[in-house]
Amino acid sequence: MTKLSVNINKLATLRNSRGGNMPNLITSAKDIESFGGQGITIHPRPDERHIKYQDARELKDVVSTEFNIEGNPIPKFVDLVLEVKPTQVTLVPDAEDAITSNAGWDTIKHKDFLVEVIDTFKKNGIRTSIFVDPNVEMVKGAAETGTDRIELYTESYALNFANGEKEKGIKPFVEAAKMANKLNLGINAGHDLNLQNIKFFKENIPDLLEVSIGHALICESIYLGLDNVVNMYLHRLK
Ligand SMILES: CC(=O)[C@@H](O)[C@H](O)COP(=O)(O)O
Numbered sequence: 652m653t654k655l656s657v658n659i660n661k662l663a664t665l666r667n668s669r670g671g672n673m674p675n676l677i678t679s680a681k682d683i684e685s686f687g688g689q690g691i692t693i694h695p696r697p698d699e700r701h702i703k704y705q706d707a708r709e710l711k712d713v714v715s716t717e718f719n720i721e722g723n724p725i726p727k728f729v730d731l732v733l734e735v736k737p738t739q740v741t742l743v744p745d746a747e748d749a750i751t752s753n754a755g756w757d758t759i760k761h762k763d764f765l766v767e768v769i770d771t772f773k774k775n776g777i778r779t780s781i782f783v784d785p786n787v788e789m790v791k792g793a794a795e796t797g798t799d800r801i802e803l804y805t806e807s808y809a810l811n812f813a814n815g816e817k818e819k820g821i822k823p824f825v826e827a828a829k830m831a832n833k834l835n836l837g838i839n840a841g842h843d844l845n846l847q848n849i850k851f852f853k854e855n856i857p858d859l860l861e862v863s864i865g866h867a868l869i870c871e872s873i874y875l876g877l878d879n880v881v882n883m884y885l886h887r888l889k
């Protein structure tokens with residue numbers, strides 16, 4: 652079974668745009684779980700433009716499914732994760748000014764760093780995952796870091812799928828996943844997955860353990876919820 656972990660970064664972006672506490676992340680996380688979501692993902696960035704470090708602390712007390720914290724393991728991120736102790740930490744090599752994640756780790760070049768930081772998290776009972784491009788050499792490098800899982804960076808798949816080239820898009824992911832299976836690495840995936848492209852991805856990736864989905868899921872929730880809410884307003888305005 653593939654678990655769905657809902658990334659709530661975008662809810663925090665919306666909340667922060669007005670100050671105040673709407674939408675409320677704690678209520679939203681609980682609701683997502685009550686609707687069947689099997690995990691909550693957050694990706695606090697150094698500028699805290701969406702998820703704030705304090706959100707991570709508060710969510711820890713209410714998330715009863717899997718809590719996944721993603722981010723670049725700079726010292727303050729490492730301290731936060733060690734304090735919060737989520738189920739899983741996903742290491743992402745994103746630059747401070749990145750609009751969103753845009754590359755996986757070079758697991759060969761950064762092997763020593765990754766070995767050290769993964770060891771720290773694992774000693775604290777936190778499952779580790781590292782964000783990688785669908786590249787067999789990077790998967791082999793990931794296995795050497797001691798990580799429990801990899802997260803396949805799916806932007807290229809999503810782009811190819813949207814361009815009508817799903818077979819071309821999925822191919823490197825199938826190869827990377829087969830290598831991960833061979834090396835006993837668990838497989839997660841994420842970035843730009845959506846209601847259109849998720850089924851084909853799931854059907855083709857052997858032993859896909861978890862997907863984390865945020866941007867599209869929140870947009871789709873707006874598209875699919877607008878009809879209902881507009882009509883609720885109209886009803887009250889009668
Ligand atoms: C690692 C990954 O792909 C996601 O965490 C994605 O980067 C979401 O982050 P933003 O919501 O900041 O775009």
Ligand SMILES: NCC(=O)COP(=O)(O)O
Nearest residue numbers: 658841842843863865866
């Ligand atoms: N790890 C990927 C994630 O959490 C969500 O990415 P996206 O769906 O917001 O692109």
